[in-house]
Amino acid sequence: MTDTLARLEQTIAARRGADPASSYVAKLHAKGVGKIAQKVGEEATETVIAALSGDREELVGEAADLLFHLLVLLGAREVPLAEVLAELDRREGLSGIAEKAARKPD
Numbered sequence: 001m002t003d004t005l006a007r008l009e010q011t012i013a014a015r016r017g018a019d020p021a022s023s024y025v026a027k028l029h030a031k032g033v034g035k036i037a038q039k040v041g042e043e044a045t046e047t048v049i050a051a052l053s054g055d056r057e058e059l060v061g062e063a064a065d066l067l068f069h070l071l072v073l074l075g076a077r078e079v080p081l082a083e084v085l086a087e088l089d090r091r092e093g094l095s096g097i098a099e100k101a102a103r104k105p106d
């Protein structure tokens with residue numbers, strides 16, 4: 001699974017500088033990070049709607065759109081997927097209570 005996302009991250013990075021007329025990734029970048037963030041919000045909402053509708057196929061499609069646009073957003077902000085995965089790995093090592101404390105130190 002992470003192989004797929006890592007490959008997609010590389011494809012997105014390679015397409016950033018392409019012609020916006022022939023590349024959706026390049027078209028999004030040309031519109032700026034605000035537009036990319038907006039797309040993530042839209043795809044998240046569509047994912048929620050699909051989950052609530054009970055249409056499994058629709059949910060799979062919307063979740064794929066969401067993950068793709070999230071990778072585009074991370075790339076635009078120069079946050080490598082590996083950094084996000086490392087954060088998830090870190091949390092995996094924490095219990096529920098310890099995780100709460102680690103995330104919200106008082």
Ligand SMILES: N=c1c2ncn([C@@H]3O[C@H](COP(=O)(O)OP(=O)(O)OP(=O)(O)O)[C@@H](O)[C@H]3O)c2ncn1[C@@H]1O[C@H](COP(=O)(O)O)[C@@H](O)[C@H]1O
Pocket residue numbers: 008011012015022023024025026064065068
């Ligand atoms: N995984 C995807 C992927 N998922 C969704 N989409 C595109 O995301 C868009 C979402 O559709 P919308 O109707 O919401 O958006 P839109 O109407 O095109 O745009 P707006 O009007 O919202 O600005 C569609 O154009 C889809 O084609 C994707 N476009 C590209 N990829 C991957 O990115 C790679 C590079 O793509 P290019 O940059 O196009 O070469 C591809 O090989 C794929 O692996």
